[in-house]
Amino acid sequence: MFEPAEVGAKLSKHAFDHLKEGLRLDLVKLQQDLREPGDVPVILVVTGIPGAGVVDTVNLLNTWMDPRWIATTVFDAPTEEERERPPFWRYWRSLPAAGTIGLYLGGWYEETLHQAAVGRLSAKNYAQHLGRIADFERTLSDDGALIVKIWLHLGAQVFKHRRKEHRDADALVGLRPTDTSLGLPGGYNRTIKAAGKMIETTLKPGAPWHIVEGTDDRYRRATVLGLVRTALADHLKLRRKQRKKAEKARKKKTVENTLIAAGTKQRNVLSTLPMRSVTHRAYQKKFHALQRRIYDAHKKAREIGLSTVLAFEGWDAAGKGGVIRRLSYALNARNYKIIPISTPTDEEMAHHYLWRFWRQLQRAGRMTIFDRSWYGRVLVERVDKLIPPDTWTRAYSEINAFEKELCGNGTLLLKFWIHITRKEQLSRFETRADTPTKSWKLTADDWHNRKKWNDYETAVNEMVAQTSTELAPWHLISGNDKHYARIQVLEILAEALDAALKAHGYKAVTVSRSGRGR
């Protein structure tokens, strides 16, 4: 794989100077073009063999381009806050906004490659991790992001020679403008072998790798900048074409959101959900016992760092808020956070739709409670036709991958759909409208959504069918009786917490973290 980048490719000073100015101006111009309406984020990953010029390349891109729209990210050893979340959390947080370039020195590859090269990862685990990276990149490229990955290469002899040079120089002056003494803990051969596997596994249509020889600085600089220029230019051309096509189609009105009706017929799980109720007395008794049980279990979960994520969805007026309130009353205010999801902010709009959920994940041992969630993508965004059909159909697998990342980290994830009948909803709307102190709760949106009940029903059934995974099944809650709904949710949570604690081999820790508190 790397042979073509071991031939000793060079570029004369004359040739480089000839190319230089043009490259530079093109790059800045392309950056401008990236900021057109409907712009996308660009992800440039630069990595490679030490001494092949990774840092110099990143510096060059940084200094040649307009700093307003490019930002460099390097991932050091994970910080405490990062270790307390799923591994991809820090990568998600770092993603560039639409119209800007995220320049990654080493990116999400460095850590893994290093681990593999020094033999700390089994072949199987390495392959699995690379697969997760490929999924991550596909999620981004599917959303329109442009991804370009560059491996800067040196042949074994050149590397050896360069390392000797660096060491001599370091020894001579104590310090010089190089970054390290070109350490390569796993050794050259093992690193190259691991890198080969890495490139092979993560070389995908939307996320190509480019291998560039780093023996000659001028050749390397000109080649990388040329690559970036071509990638940006091709991407912009393609996007313009797509826009034109979409415009044309829009005029002809040939695009119909037909999938809404024509989607594979799902079993109507909602209509078959039995509506049950509970007596006031039974409710009182069960409710307080469950609160106590959850309080105790979550206290233990906090001690051992077992994180919980809850997603609540349901019809308007189904009582999500009421359930969440009762639940939160069973928790220590230090240990949970409620995240109400409504219209995204403009920063959120400029990122992949999952970004806003990633950024909200709380630290280890906490409970993150989403009042509405990432399922908005396949519910309101689908039903109100805010996104084209292929976007929401794709979302099912994106959501499954997201939840797999969450659970893979040991996080307990529970998803609830609080169900009420259409008739019950109407009666609740009417009560709200008639009660002055409650009328603010009822908005035009509620009536609008109610009109689309059938569309929502289709969407919910499909959502449940597509995203009820073994790791994270949907819990359909019978909600016409509010008390019964609360009991169900608390029971499911209590059971799940106990099971997760057991699976984690809970042993009480008696040392308090801060030694004080109230």
Added chain:
Amino acid sequence: MFEPAEVGAKLSKHAFDHLKEGLRLDLVKLQQDLREPGDVPVILVVTGIPGAGVVDTVNLLNTWMDPRWIATTVFDAPTEEERERPPFWRYWRSLPAAGTIGLYLGGWYEETLHQAAVGRLSAKNYAQHLGRIADFERTLSDDGALIVKIWLHLGAQVFKHRRKEHRDADALVGLRPTDTSLGLPGGYNRTIKAAGKMIETTLKPGAPWHIVEGTDDRYRRATVLGLVRTALADHLKLRRKQRKKAEKARKKKTVENTLIAAGTKQRNVLSTLPMRSVTHRAYQKKFHALQRRIYDAHKKAREIGLSTVLAFEGWDAAGKGGVIRRLSYALNARNYKIIPISTPTDEEMAHHYLWRFWRQLQRAGRMTIFDRSWYGRVLVERVDKLIPPDTWTRAYSEINAFEKELCGNGTLLLKFWIHITRKEQLSRFETRADTPTKSWKLTADDWHNRKKWNDYETAVNEMVAQTSTELAPWHLISGNDKHYARIQVLEILAEALDAALKAHGYKAVTVSRSGRGR
């Protein structure tokens, strides 16, 4: 101070039930009203003696109010990322957006109070820290935020009794729904003494404390919720009055931004700045030597965790971008971040104007380079009358306080104004307009700002006079000769880095943090 909260105040169940529903509905209604145009953030701090019901109060507020617009924050022991920034960084990051309520369990008081109570802070340091908290809160309340702070109190006897109860209960069942065994490491008397000092020092018109007796749960709940209700209602009333008044004044056109012209006459430091230049040969020689020197110094700074913050301001086309590019080329891409400042995002608009700068501060040892900065407040926002005069006049002291927080943490802060003459600017604009590859750099804004040269000159002179502190003086850079400007900036930075390293008693550390890298 605490005696009135040691009388054993109680509320009957009957009286409480009578108040309850009204309180609750009022609170939710007030939350709605907070979301009017021109809304402000609300900061509620709840703290007090363990066992007085702090957690219960926070839970109650949380569950009674609309969760979409209230979020609870608790500060644990600082995480690694937090320890690597100025102490107030985590408080700033946590602030609620306009129209929402930030509910703080312990807030920025808990840590300090604890330290003082156990005797880990001298009286002087404690007073200083409390003063910084008062400054922080004043900055927020000046900006319109509503701050309410509640101290839940127990008399010594009640506390002792309650602690015994808790311990007995804990011993009996192993666990129960209380948060801690009411530990009070410094002891009751020392805690109360420190709390008295704390309340005394930070009790300010815009940030009042309320002391509430926590002996009886119903009394405490009703009193706190009543207090919050009154504070919100009064605040909304006041704001409506202010809005009406402003509207009236606007109609009468009685408000004139007269301060622009009538500000205290400052020495015109800009006009007296000599314009110097450097030969190409001298530039080449000096420039490379300085780059090398900065590279080495910053490598050492990274090792010992010495952070650097640079703020670049200057006329349009003064060459800020060019200076930053050359400077960044002297740095390892792992260790700096350029933050270009332009229009704020809507999340940023919903916070205090300093919030967006706080959130950008990089970890220990890194260099954060602001291309334009928080000085926009007293430059463009002042000149273009985007904010009223009292807002930007107040900004000087806010900025000085902000920079003091930065430097107090040992961070090296340098501020540069790159100066060119009006004539030189015109010539650069014309060159840009005539060069197709550069014309994108020239915008309508540039011509607009140029017309306001005199207003800007006034603003810059005043800015320099008001914010050149001993800790962070302004460096005025003679910029007609771009080469000369670059040399000056790099020289000042190199000197400052060397001095700071010396002050930190730099000793080379040979162990690399990650053990690899390139």
